[in-house]
Amino acid sequence: MRFSMTDEIATEDEPARRSIGAKRNPDSAEAILEAAEELLRDKGYAGFSIEAVAKRARAGKPTIYRWWPNKTALLLEVYQRQKGQVDYSDTGSIEEDMFRFMKSLFHQWRETQTGEIFRSLVAEAQQDDAALKALAHYAGTRRGRTRQIVERAQKRGEVRADVMPEVVADLLAAYAWIHLLTDRLYESDETIRAAVAVIANGIKS
Amino acid sequence: MRFSMTDEIATEDEPARRSIGAKRNPDSAEAILEAAEELLRDKGYAGFSIEAVAKRARAGKPTIYRWWPNKTALLLEVYQRQKGQVDYSDTGSIEEDMFRFMKSLFHQWRETQTGEIFRSLVAEAQQDDAALKALAHYAGTRRGRTRQIVERAQKRGEVRADVMPEVVADLLAAYAWIHLLTDRLYESDETIRAAVAVIANGIKS
Amino acid sequence: MRFSMTDEIATEDEPARRSIGAKRNPDSAEAILEAAEELLRDKGYAGFSIEAVAKRARAGKPTIYRWWPNKTALLLEVYQRQKGQVDYSDTGSIEEDMFRFMKSLFHQWRETQTGEIFRSLVAEAQQDDAALKALAHYAGTRRGRTRQIVERAQKRGEVRADVMPEVVADLLAAYAWIHLLTDRLYESDETIRAAVAVIANGIKS
Amino acid sequence: MRFSMTDEIATEDEPARRSIGAKRNPDSAEAILEAAEELLRDKGYAGFSIEAVAKRARAGKPTIYRWWPNKTALLLEVYQRQKGQVDYSDTGSIEEDMFRFMKSLFHQWRETQTGEIFRSLVAEAQQDDAALKALAHYAGTRRGRTRQIVERAQKRGEVRADVMPEVVADLLAAYAWIHLLTDRLYESDETIRAAVAVIANGIKS
DNA sequence: ACCTAAGCGAGACGGTACGTCTCGTCTTGCG
């Protein structure tokens, strides 16, 4: 999702970008997304304002509005840029697969602070219909990915055929979300395993 | 406190409240909470500003700030005033209990628009640590209530003794939250039942 | 300047005054005027608010409003309590009389900070018609006093009979006021003498 | 800039000013000063608030605060915009010159209501050190202008060489100020002439 | 000795204005 090959991060001191003619300057776009991401990580959603992003990116506000119709759109793209480092590996045991998925998701949200960004997105979605739609869509997509864990287990007969993978994926995502949103990302392995076990037991043949 | 949708909405024309001496005027408090609630219901979180609440309640801004340190505190109290009309009844079947719980929660959030208020609170909590703490505490309390569904089923032997009721309650709450936050409160009975069944099967003896 | 026989200043700790029955409590009145005066002296007109006066005097706001209809009235009474220690002595020379008058007025305004209070009154009068009227009346009275300097000199033939003493008093007051209002109370003797000399020469027989 | 009383008062209906790029929009500045001036004239100092100015000028409050650090600064600029139409003409007689000066000053203050603005400024200066300084400086400058009346009379021998023109100018200004501040701008010619005569006689050779 | 009337401190009330913040829009002038 991120193709620029250069600098990254570097946000200060240089003599300011200029127009590169009558087309979008990818450096500016990059700097803006970079700045937005940093702000979200450092100060959370509360510190995330277009004004602040523009200042940190050494960009003009209109440049932001030229490419992203509003705050929400920028927020979304920032989130989507995040490389999911979630563990979807197939261990042969659906319970272990789910546990690894959940653990790795918590870990990613915690350690890369992408959780902070996702929280912001959820918050924004409660105010803004566009964000809500985007979030719903995004969540659907992710759920699709998670669903595969169930589907492959179903294929090998570990999971009953009448189970709706979509529903299981929803339960998993829900459990992750509520922990993120109520600041319980440091949940113990024991508890996570217990939660996953309930679901796994509930769907095993 | 307000289930009817028609009654004492009247906010105009009266000769304006006055101080009732060196103590809090409950009428003002009531009017403010009422106004806040209405605003959240009518215009959602985006239309919820102290300024707007004050105007609608015919109250001065300082009167609001005198009793609620900030927007968040007011939001919280508005939500807590909502008397949950959630169905915790004991049908003898944990699965049916859970289904009824979930259905009634979805119904309450949808039909009384308290869902709108709760969404706002979740959003606010992502910006404000105090709100986050309050929300976490509130969620914990509610989870306690939900846990009882599991505990009583455990007592009568319907559910395995090694199941952690807290975890089950968490899964249920999570499923509700994610539907609220992604605007899926109109989920079909079939799907809800499927989700609940997964959990119920996962914990039955 | 202060004739109360007790405490003075002491504004803290005592168990607070109470009503002394169905009549005005002179201690309260005194405490309020005292507090107002101190505030004006210490922080000037900007720090003079009924709220602040009430707090410093350990009085309720209604007690103030019971006896003084508004801020202006209180300000006025505070000023009038100031006993002018202005030198109206008759040296036999109108020029010397005027000089002494001016010097002593500047001195009083400067050293007792009553100048600060008078400045406040002038400021208030520019916003409030009642204060303006009161100020005009007060100024008229004082001018009357000053006029006597001229009249007695006229009687002994030092000043021409066709001179209007009122006008001379006005010129003197004006000179004093403009120095107060533009923070020039530290004017040199030389300059003051020169100003007075102009007037004296202008009216001598 | 505004001597007519009828023209471009129009403040309503137009489609509202916009930014003209990264530089001050003179139209806005003009509209703000205009609005401030009108408010002072119409309602006096008491009706002069940044909020009211913003509303009348159809400007945002921050636009005002961007260019004037506070109320006082705006007040000052409003006053300084007023082109003095005071009569400094040389009739050959210092007494007549002074009389004309005084009459025209009273007239201007009365008829153009710039007196109202100046009164406000004097009031403000009693609360705000910056305003005081500005007022003192302004008064000094004006006094310089007035001093010339004396200096030219001194040159032609009408006034004694040992007279300090500064002091005379001060006396004249003082007389004007006190009349403005105590609402005596309708003073009779007779009285004004008498006052001026005292000074003139006091300085003639 | 009781009762009423009014003053007292306290502090909440509906308001208005303050000065600050961010939103999303607009233009300029350089490249």
Next chain:
DNA sequence: CGCAAGACGAGACGTACCGTCTCGCTTAGGT
């Protein structure tokens, strides 16, 4: 034509006082 810059109208934020109101308490003076 894109860009950095930053002004613009709008309007919410949380604070300070305004002048009014009521409470619950005092005490004085009339009965």
